[in-house]
Amino acid sequence: MSRFNPKELVQKSQEAKEQAYCPYSKFRVGAAVLTSDGTVFTGCNVENASYPLGLCAERTAISKAVSEGYISFKVIAIASDLEDCFISPCGACRQFMREFGSQWDVYMSKSDGSYKLMTVEELLPCSFVVLQTRCAV
Ligand SMILES: O=c1ccn([C@H]2C[C@H](O)[C@@H](CO)O2)c(=O)[nH]1
Numbered sequence: 531m532s533r534f535n536p537k538e539l540v541q542k543s544q545e546a547k548e549q550a551y552c553p554y555s556k557f558r559v560g561a562a563v564l565t566s567d568g569t570v571f572t573g574c575n576v577e578n579a580s581y582p583l584g585l586c587a588e589r590t591a592i593s594k595a596v597s598e599g600y601i602s603f604k605v606i607a608i609a610s611d612l613e614d615c616f617i618s619p620c621g622a623c624r625q626f627m628r629e630f631g632s633q634w635d636v637y638m639s640k641s642d643g644s645y646k647l648m649t650v651e652e653l654l655p656c657s658f659v660v661l662q663t664r665c666a667v
């Protein structure tokens with residue numbers, strides 16, 4: 531992605547949602563994370579018959595990036611099929627994001643592509659962290 535465009539990243543998260551594996555909840559989620567060098571990784575939720583093993587879309591996308599050598603993030607966009615509600619990351623995903631810094635942005639979207647923006651810090655204030663060196667800014 532050459533220049534950051536929120537609509538474009540939300541669109542990518544909506545496309546990622548199409549791959550959601552969610553036979554149990556039937557609740558499709560997609561995420562698209564933008565790295566500091568402009569690379570985008572996408573992910574969807576991946577559920578399991580053993581319910582607690584299910585992975586959220588955000589953690590799938592971030593794990594794909596980390597496993598390719600990227601640990602510096604600028605933005606993550608999240609999409610679901612909810613029409614009247616901005617999809618908000620669960621507590622586990624907030625902590626997972628925070629591992630890679632608190633000063634980066636989370637775009638939470640509705641199904642029509644409109645979005646609300648909050649930082650990781652705003653979503654998870656006073657957070658637990660050990661390493662301080664992974665901020666994107
Ligand atoms: O921000 C969210 C919220 C929920 N889910 C997934 C987890 C589960 O598969 C399904 C229903 O909770 O949605 C995500 O992937 N991201």
Ligand SMILES: [Zn+2]
Pocket residue numbers: 586587588619620621622623624
């Ligand atoms: Zn989650």
